[in-house]
Structure formats: structure tokens, C-alpha cells
Amino acid sequence: MPAPKQLAEREDLMSGGHRACAGCLPMTAMRQMLLTAGKDTVVGCATGCVEVVTTIYPYTAWKTPFIHNAFENSAATISGAEAAYVSLKKQGKIDKKINFVAMGGDGGTYDIGIQALSGAMERGHNMLYICYDNQAYMNTGIQRSGGTPKGTATSTTPAGKVIPGKTQFPKPLTEIMIAHDIPYVAQATPGYPKDFSDKVEKALAIDGPAFINVLTPCTRGWRYPPEQSMEYARLAVNTCFWPLFEVEYGVIKINRKPKNILPVSKWFEGQGRFRHLFKEENKGIIDEIQAEVDRKWTLLLKREEMTQA
Amino acid sequence: MARRLTLSGNDAAAEAMRQIDPDVVTCFPITPQTELMHKFAEFVADGEVKAEMVLVESEHSAMSAAVGAASAGARVMTATAANGLALMWEIVYIAASNRLPIVMPVVNRALSGPINIHCDHSDTMGCRDTGWIQLYSENAQEVYDNVLQAIRIAENPDVLLPVMVTFDGFIISHTVEVLDALEDKDARGWIGDYKSTYSLLNTDEPATFGPLDLQDYYFEHKRQQIEGMNNATAVIKSVGEAYGKLSGRAYGMTENYKTDDADYVVIALGSTCGTAKVVVDEMRAEGKRVGLLKLRSFRPFPHAEIVAGLASAKAVAVLDRSVSFGAPGGPVHKEILAALNGTGHTTSIVNYLYGLGGRDISTTHIRTVFEELETVAGKSIPADEVRFIGLRG
Amino acid sequence: MREKSWREIPIGGMIEDAGNADTYETGSWRTYRPIWDAEKCIHCLACWIACPDSAIQLKDGKMVGIDYSHCKGCGICAFECPDKIAALEMKLETEVND
Structure with a gap:
């Protein structure tokens, strides 16, 4: 099982010199994914922060083959590459094992790319899709996405005098992917590197489509100090806002059950995007979010018990 | 030796595709292109071709998957019409910009709206500046001939641009005509093998495809594309002449x-x-x-x-x-x-x-x-x- | 890097030199600089696995230094370094003597 010590023996396949913001946790997720997947991995990424910061011509930070096509089609693009591999393998023109990883941010996955993702998963390509979820369209300037939490202040859902940030709960993307009945679905975060790395390894070992939703805090969009990126990833897990769990052929396993579950307000504190929620008139929103987090966590525990039985 | 066949335009395109036998074919149904892909799907189902057929959930994904497959070094084809072409337009442009020699029959149909399924040229004329080569066909014979020539044109190292072979919806696509087709061995010899310069699957020499190209280099890449399109004129002519020697039917611009x-x-x-x-x-x-x-x-x-x-x-x-x-x-x-x-x-x-x-x-x-x-x-x-x-x- | 003519570059926007971003320096972005104390370091690699910029240098699985040409000074490494160890400390660039 790849813990940091084991990963350290492998080649770092993401170079320095990319232009991500200081403290960018999506880039940490990329490094961890590549350390796990290894060099024989074809990576595709939707338009977004990661794609932009890693491939400003004539520079690339990728030491694996990499393709960017457009915003909404990372899954379709990689499904095509995988089909080419299947075809060429069938013809005896290639024989080595190659991993196929498609990625997108929450905008490129929850929203504009969900059709291509759904199609690729349904078709059963042997590929892993990773959503690096930083909970808004960060690359274009922090606009709300279908993955943005309720109450979040973004550029398009500002905390105004009348409307206190985003009014909807996020789309349950991980659940939507579970409903696709694919062999492997998981939630992870680079804040728990071993867990994430284990999941990437497992997803790539499985024959067929896999999906991992990876929470990747964004210092600029979430408005917390950059050194605390890993901490905010862990807090999301320990408040049960972002449970670490995996679903293997329908069987749910929760990978981390916090002994001391923190209130969601502990995760909100210190994030500028939630500051307005601590005003007296908005406290009800935090209560509402807490109730939703509790409901989902309880349900997840029950589902785990049910499917494990 | 020619084979005299009685085929609709769609079936003529499918017959050429059978002989080409691309590594990957991506497709989404749209009238009046559907029969083309039905026919090709039969070839796949009967094991007459080795092509991997990717039956996607939209034309946008058809072209996206085609770009992915072509970037992985495969010979790739797809086909569409009208609104399907309009939906994939964004990636049509990218396929040309990335210099991927994809070949796509387009069955000409009026763009919505109001919705209409019959022929006009609003679809292909609408994307005349996407950087694709466009060959228009007069009848089923030309559909067949143009598809076979398109592969050679697209894959020419001086060109490396995708090619649309267009033909009029229903008028050609659904009309049965008599045409002469090449023998399989002649067609295979004409097409030859394809070896791409770059491949995503070459993990020993990893390359980055589709980077962010800003003020300092985008213009240079467009200039290269202009050169490829300029070179295409001579290549279309020489391929048309060579095809004439093979088939007895020479083509020009x-x-x-x-x-x-x-x-x-x-x-x-x-x-x-x-x-x-x-x-x-x-x-x-x-x-x-x-x-x-x-x-x-x-x-x-x-x-x-x-x-x-x-x-x-x-x-x-x-x-x-x-x-x-x-x-x-x-x-x-x-x-x-x-x-x-x-x-x-x-x-x-x-x-x-x-x-x-x-x-x-x-x-x-x-x-x-x-x-x-x-x-x-x-x-x-x-x-x-x-x-x-x-x-x- | 000298800007090349359209005749000198691969077509289609291909970048053939994988990982050449390594030659692009982002070290000047730093406001704070992580200072590593080799004596205190227990080589748990908590900094290395968290660094977004591949700037923690390893040799044989152990930390040997920081790549200041790429480190942007985010401070994740110092934050992740166990409190009891504290082998990394952030200092203002203006207060560091090179």
C-alpha cells in the first residue's frame, strides 16, 4: 500500500515550474496521483486551473503523456485514447499495460462535462476519472458551480445584502457516479495522501471504469492562508462534510470514521467564502448545512452496514 | 478490376470505410447519416473490420473521442450531419488545430431552426473556416472515391489536416446508384498503413497535446496550419491523379x-x-x-x-x-x-x-x-x- | 527561451520535451522562504507529499533540501512538519541572507 515512504522511491512525474498559485492543493493531488499511477499513464484534463498552469506553451510540467482537448470532454477524449489502445492492442501493435486517467475540476465534471463523463462510464472504458473538486470555477475567477456548497460566497453568488451566497446544496456527484453501477467509485482528498494513493492504485487495477471525487482546497477561492491547504482538506473530512469512502462493486466502505466529529462550522471558520455565515442573521444556514451533513453521514453509515452485510 | 455495386451514398461511404478499416470509429446517430453507421456497425458485428467502434452519447463526444483516439496514433473516422456537426463544432476546430488527420463524411442537411432533415449546405458552409479540408461529392461514386482519397490527403505529412467528405442528404445519401469500387486488395494498397508522428501511447517519449498557447506562439501555430492548407491543393491534385491511374477516375480541385x-x-x-x-x-x-x-x-x-x-x-x-x-x-x-x-x-x-x-x-x-x-x-x-x-x- | 519562428516548432502545438517546465523558475514569487533544519528533520516526508510544487528534494527516500528555483513559499511544508519536530520555518525573503 503506497504510503509516502513507498511513494518516495518512485519518480516524481510532475515537474516544478508550473504556474499554479502558491499553496494549490489540486497540484498536490496531481503529484500524488502520478506518483501512484507511474509513467505508463496517459492523462487527459479538462480546461481549468490544472490544465492551464501545467501546460503554458512551450512548457509542460507533465512527464507522462498528457492531452487537453476542451472543457466538457475530458472523459470523451480519454475514452477515445483508450479505444485506440484497445484497437492497437488487438492488432498486436502495442502490448504494454497503460493506465488512462481523465480529469476535470468540479466545473468540468459536475457541470459542463457530466454528459461526457456519464457516457464514458456507461460505455465501460477501462479508465479512471478524477474530479479535482475545489468547489467553484476557480480558473475563470471563482464562480459558483454545481459542486459549490450551499452558503458559499463566490463571484456569481456573492454574499449580498439580500442573498447570502449560494442558495442550493451541491449536486451529489459521487452518488450520481455510484448510480452508474461502475466497478469503483470513491471520495478522497490529498489531505489524506495514503488513502488517496490507495484509491488511485485500486481504481487503476480494476478492469473497467472508475471514478474518484477528490476534494482539493483552493487557497484563493476559499480564502484561507495558503499554508493551511492540507489542514482544510482534513477538516472537511473530520467534519464529515467530505467523508472518505469507496464503493467497490456496490459495497460501501468508509475509510475514515472520525473519532471526534467536528461541527461543520469548524471547517467554515477561517475560510473567507463562509465568513458571512457567522453573522447572526445567517446562523440558520449553518444549522441547515449541519443537518444535511448529519443526515448524509448517518445514511452513509447505514448504507455501509447494509452493503457490507 | 472494379467491382460494380449498387449502393446508396451512405452505403458507398460505409463501403469505403470497410476497406479503409480505421482503427477507431466514433459515432452518434443523426438523420440522414444514420444508415452509413448502421452499415459500418454491421461490418463490425460480422467481424469484417477490426475497427473499435465507440458509440458515444453525443456528436460533441464523437469528435472529442476522435481527437483522443487520433492523438493516440490511431487512424480515426466519424460521420455526422447538420446539428450534429454544429454540436461538435468546437472540437472540429480543435481537431484541425491539433493537426489530426481524421476523416469525416458529412451528410449535408439544413441546420435548425426550424428543424428540417433535408439537404442544404448550411452545416458544412458554417464550418468552412474550421481548418478542415472540404471535398463535396456529386453522387455515390464520388462519395466512395472521395472517402478513399481523403485518407491519403489528410495523412500526407505536408498536410496533416482533417478532411470532411460531404454529400447531399437524401439526394445522395439515400439514393441507390450503380458505382465501381476497388477490389479490397487494391483499396488496402492505396490506403497503406498509418504511422503518426506523435502518440499519447508512447509513454517512453511522453509529449503534451493541446497546451495553453498564448500571445507568443498561437499565431505561429496558425501560420503552420495555413501552410498545411496551402500544401493541400497540390496534394489533392496529386492524390486525384494517382487515384485516376488506379481506378480510371481521376479527380482535381x-x-x-x-x-x-x-x-x-x-x-x-x-x-x-x-x-x-x-x-x-x-x-x-x-x-x-x-x-x-x-x-x-x-x-x-x-x-x-x-x-x-x-x-x-x-x-x-x-x-x-x-x-x-x-x-x-x-x-x-x-x-x-x-x-x-x-x-x-x-x-x-x-x-x-x-x-x-x-x-x-x-x-x-x-x-x-x-x-x-x-x-x-x-x-x-x-x-x-x-x-x-x-x-x- | 528564445521565441522561435513557425518553421522551427512542431506542428499542432505539441510539446515534445516532457517536464520542461522545470526550466521555468517560479522561485521569485516567494514572499516567505522555508528554511530547513537538517538536524531536526525525521524524514517523515509529510512536507514532500504535500508540496504542490515538487520543491522538496529527496535522495534515496530522504529529504536533502528545498528547490528554491521552484518553491513559491506557500508554507505548506512548514505547516505540515510535525509540531514536535519543527524542522521547517518560514522566514520573510527580505530577512533572509543569501
């Missing part, structure tokens, strides 16, 4: 049909050219010096052939099957004017708009056009004057 001494010339593309040839033959028999200039390649545009083909013309009718709203004339008309600009040409040029949404064009219509040309010869025609064929007043 245009087909200048009885234009050498013609006083009056109609310019058209697609199936209308077949109709026009009948009229030309009839009127020639009556002693009229008329001709047809058929545009086979619209991208790259055949400037030299047009200038030559119109050398003796006193009046010319340009038949457009799509609208360029707000522009002086249809897309073909504008480009003909541009081709003649600076050549000292004094021909009277009239633009006709016809056939939108599948409105029929008959030999009578084309005869009327020729007759009108006799009356306008020598007159100056305003560039924004458009005449309509078959439109109720």
Missing part, C-alpha cells in the same frame, strides 16, 4: 465541365452538379455554349481552376445552397468574386440562392438560370444582388 469555350457557366457543388450536367448537355445539343464549373474542393479553395474555367465566360451563375446572412451573397458567391478579383475579369456574375431545407432544384430551374445569364451578359451586377430559385413569391 474542380471539374470544369464543358467550360473551355463556354459563354455561360453555372458554378455549383454537390448533387446539383449532376442535374446541371444534364442541362448543359441538352443546351449544347441545341448549339448553346454553356458549361458547369463544379467545385470539388471548397477548402482549400480552387482559385486557379476557377480563373481558368471562367476564361471565356460572358456571364456566370453562382449557385449557393446556404445563406450568409447579412453578407453580399452566399458563401460560394463571395469566394468566386474574391478569386476573380485582380484578374481583370469582366464577367457578369449572378448569385442564386436555392434548395434551402431540401427544396428541389430541377433541370428546368437550371435551364432558366442559363437563359437569364444570356440577358445579363455584359451588365454590371451588384455584388449584393441575390436571385432565388424555387421560392414562392
